[in-house]
Amino acid sequence: MDLDYTPEEQQFRAEVRDFIHSHLPKEISAKVHGGKRLAKEDFVRWQKILHHKGWGAPSWPRQFGGPGWNAVQQHIFDEECSDAGAPMQLPFGLKMVAPVIMTFGNKGQQDYFLPRIMDATDWWCQGYSEPGSGSDLASLKTRAERQGDHYVVNGQKTWNTLGQHADWIFCLVRTSTEGRQQEGISFLLIDMKTPGITVRPIIMLDGEHEINEVWFEDVKVPVENLIGQENKGWTYAKFLLGHERTGIAGVGRSKRELKKLKEIAHRQTAGGHSLMSDQRFRDRVAQVELELMALEITNLRVISSEHEKKAPGPEASILKIKGSEIQQMLTELQMQALGHYGLPYLHESLDATWEPDPMIGDYYPDYAGPLTGHYFNYRKTTIYGGSNEIQKNIICQMILGL
Amino acid sequence: MNFNYTEEQLALQDTLRRFIAKDYGFEHRRALAKAEPGFSREAWAQYADFGLLALPFSEDQGGLAGTPIDTMLVMEMVGRGLLLEPYLQTVVVAGSLIRDYGTATQQAELIPAVAGGELMMCLAHYEPEGRYDLHHVGTTAVRNANGWKISGHKCVVIGAPSADKFIVSARTSDGTRDEHGISLFVVDRGAPGLTLRSYPTQDGGRAAEVHLDHVQVGTDDLVGELNKGYVMVERAIDFGIAGLCAEAVGVMSALIEVTLEYLKTRKQFGAPLAKFQALQHRMADMAIATEQSRSMAILAAVGAKTDDAETRNRDITAAKAYIGQQARLVGQQAIQLHGGMGVTDELNVSHYFKRLTMICATFGDTDHHLGRFSATLMAA
């Protein structure tokens, strides 16, 4: 047992930090630190910078152009990127569809799609959930009928994250209604520009547009875009769910947000002193930090065992539950720290270019604008990616054997 | 001891329930919140007709001599209907200040106007540096031949954009954080030197930064005794807190209803969500939290009547702390049980949740009141 980073790992961290320091555009990190809205271009620009360095796909093996990092290196990279205020590398292409293509896709699909994911040519989104199929994903109804050399897709996906920017969507579709539900599902890659696809925004409770409904009306998809075998899509999807491990806990981002929370607590006043000197509030900050310390080690334990090539296990559910709860606690405390200034709804403050007029700017803290909205928005973290109730069901069944 | 409501009280609640069902549907409310002034003047006139705006004032002031329990019942409906009109600010807080401490002239001038629906008021008290401390007043009122000149900044004054008159706290003696030396003044919205920076709040309401730059008020604009404003503000805000507690209970009961309905209709894994025991227990916790909160809201309403400041503060602060905790649980879980639907703008559940969150941050958040309550243990 050794919890210290080796000299090589420390060396690696220094190298990563140097690179980010000199290559991460300041206007992007300012947005991330300030909780401002990121544009598509911000994500794409950073991805291209990383790709140029050969770090575009931290979790990919070398044979597909990844850096071949082990779990600890990936963790260090994530931590450094988060701390520096780099935009999150969106998981839909890099961590969701790519591993499926690598494992179950054919050579042609690998050669075409993987490089385009890595260099940010294609923006991917995930089309799993449907209005009637959320937690019970296997009941999905979007149909794909084989007609000659293509499938014709009809149905509706929903809760689709950032699909408004997407070039491609990976979908679970029903290709058979016989046998068990799970056995009639296929995994299709669909070009978002195909006629018959309509993307409609869903406005979230914070007023932001980050999710969509995606409608399919007689959408023709070439059979080459089927992954693996017809009716085997559920197996691939389950592989994917178990696979995305390193990022799920969000340790790096939570560390950054904890740091920010502390800064805010030092700057806010209460009882004539800084809010940080209010023991009741400070204890709450301390409590989140305890949770995060435990999660960081749990996370490293889980991802290291994966590195030792044990099968992806249900421990990922622990990371999902704790990671999401910590993210929620952090946003809640950041809002709470604001006191009265948690109330104003200054939606325009999400723009990086927002300049408050002096009437408000002289009093309203410069970090306040996005925080209450974040708290509202982050209720999503215990719902998406397999809700926390579903994760607990998994722990009961798979770990506890109940 | 008697926990029954009178016929009149039940009738009052019924009137409001029918009004909300008929004239204050969710989509209508959404449209109101989006446009200026952020609420309905017609609804306000209705409230005047119902007698709501005259409720807490004594009969010789032209009021209905309603009790804090009446106010509680009204505020519960304000919560259920997510009503946007500045009832709490005008009638419950500023209204009670004038009722309890105003000069005879102020009462004669202001109360009938409030009761008739022609006048909106609000208390402009909290300041950026003071967080929730009621004694933190840095705004100054400097005596001159005509009265006082007030300068300072009041933050996130809820209801300010529509207020015709403000009751402003300002320091007439002692230091920024002393209880003694605070005085209250009635200030006209149009007074030279008074500027507003209005904005919507996270729950669809309206508030403003209120800036005062050498605002001249007259000798007869002083409310109550000079330098004794602290107790007055504290008392008015206690009424406000009792009102917010009741409003929170209204929101929580509405959330229980919509969530229950959702769990019964939404099917996953071939069964209504309501069949899953994990979710049943969650609903049970939410129902318990709401009933316990209702008890605390009653305690706060009854407590608000008490003249003994110590007993009153203790009950009020206990209720705000406790209800804050329960409201958090009910609000967060109502969202969670709705799954993705819970985080959309489309359903009312997120709007109830946002209102609850803002209630928790108004007139002192949960931690503030927990601290205030726990400090009383030292004295005993």
Ligand SMILES: Cc1cc2nc3c(=O)[nH]c(=O)nc-3n(C[C@H](O)[C@H](O)[C@H](O)COP(=O)(O)OP(=O)(O)OC[C@H]3O[C@@H](n4cnc5c(N)ncnc54)[C@H](O)[C@@H]3O)c2cc1C
């Ligand atoms: C912001 C956001 C982004 C998303 N992005 C995407 C995306 O990009 N692509 C995509 O495909 N999907 C996405 N999703 C969808 C997400 O995966 C689903 O919301 C999630 O699976 C839950 O499904 P549901 O919303 O239908 O809720 P439901 O399944 O209806 O669940 C409602 C509630 O019941 C609980 N519940 C359900 N079944 C059980 C049970 N058996 N036992 C106990 N409790 C249960 C749930 O935990 C939840 O609390 C996103 C969702 C959100 C909120």
